[in-house]
Amino acid sequence: MKKLVGLLFILLVLVGCTETTVREGTMHEKKLGMSLLEKKLFAIEEAEPDYFTAGVNPDTGLYTVDNETSMLVYVNKYRELPEGYTPPDLIEANVRHYSPAGDNRRLLREEAARGLETLFGVAKTDGHALVAVSGYRSYERQRAIYESNVASKGQAHADQFSAKPGASEHQTGLAMDVTVQGNDDVLLNQSFGNTEAGQYIKEQAHKYGFIIRYPEGKETITGYSYEPWHLRYVGEDVATEIYHNEWTLEEYFGFDYPGSER
Ligand SMILES: [Zn+2]
Numbered sequence: 001m002k003k004l005v006g007l008l009f010i011l012l013v014l015v016g017c018t019e020t021t022v023r024e025g026t027m028h029e030k031k032l033g034m035s036l037l038e039k040k041l042f043a044i045e046e047a048e049p050d051y052f053t054a055g056v057n058p059d060t061g062l063y064t065v066d067n068e069t070s071m072l073v074y075v076n077k078y079r080e081l082p083e084g085y086t087p088p089d090l091i092e093a094n095v096r097h098y099s100p101a102g103d104n105r106r107l108l109r110e111e112a113a114r115g116l117e118t119l120f121g122v123a124k125t126d127g128h129a130l131v132a133v134s135g136y137r138s139y140e141r142q143r144a145i146y147e148s149n150v151a152s153k154g155q156a157h158a159d160q161f162s163a164k165p166g167a168s169e170h171q172t173g174l175a176m177d178v179t180v181q182g183n184d185d186v187l188l189n190q191s192f193g194n195t196e197a198g199q200y201i202k203e204q205a206h207k208y209g210f211i212i213r214y215p216e217g218k219e220t221i222t223g224y225s226y227e228p229w230h231l232r233y234v235g236e237d238v239a240t241e242i243y244h245n246e247w248t249l250e251e252y253f254g255f256d257y258p259g260s261e262r
Pocket of ligand 1: 170176
């Protein structure tokens with residue numbers, strides 16, 4: 001018991017030391033012994049409801065999502081995946097691929113891969129030979145892409161066209177860039193949206209659980225340029241709701257997007 005009292009005394013002295021180092025702020029803050037940085041993050045967290053985030057990562061300033069394995073995981077320029085996240089059930093969709101056999105870009109999470117197979121199969125019977133270009137991308141690969149874009153085109157350009165490592169939808173294993181066979185001019189090009197295949201997926205993809213994640217005219221909401229080739233799996237119900245309302249994922253959740261007031 002004496003030992004415990006002694007320990008409590010030492011702890012009180014230590015807490016006292018912390019208090020004396022905090023010169024500004026309210027009593028509440030002094031009690032918590034918070035640094036200015038922590039105080040700021042705490043204020044943001046208190047003002048925002050909890051939409052599946054584990055709080056703010058002090059290294060990046062982004063919210064870290066805590067539902068990373070959900071089909072509705074939501075990442076954008078404010079929201080990143082937990083460090084080191086690798087999707088649990090990546091498989092190669094049984095469709096035509098642009099990348100060579102064994103390439104990670106062929107991978108998607110299983111449910112999304114099944115949806116892609118169905119979409120591509122139906123598209124084929126309707127006369128559109130779709131090709132899967134780029135699916136899963138690891139944190140390390142995204143970091144290399146981002147850093148190379150910053151080096152060659154500058155920070156602002158890189159932020160408009162590519163995601164920071166941890167904040168790419170491709171890391172979720174739920175996104176696939178697609179194109180049409182035999183027309184490399186439209187490969188990862190906005191002109192893909194004007195092709196028959198591009199129009200087809202815009203109108204049909206939701207039936208198989210996919211949305212066009214970065215639509216035309218919604219750039220200030222998504223924070224990304226128009227990408228008619230970037231499909232994101234969210235499941236059939238949510239994709240259909242988003243399609244009929246002409247929403248983005250940001251608008252579906254109704255909060256916290258780069259174009260919104262903060
Ligand atoms: Zn993409």
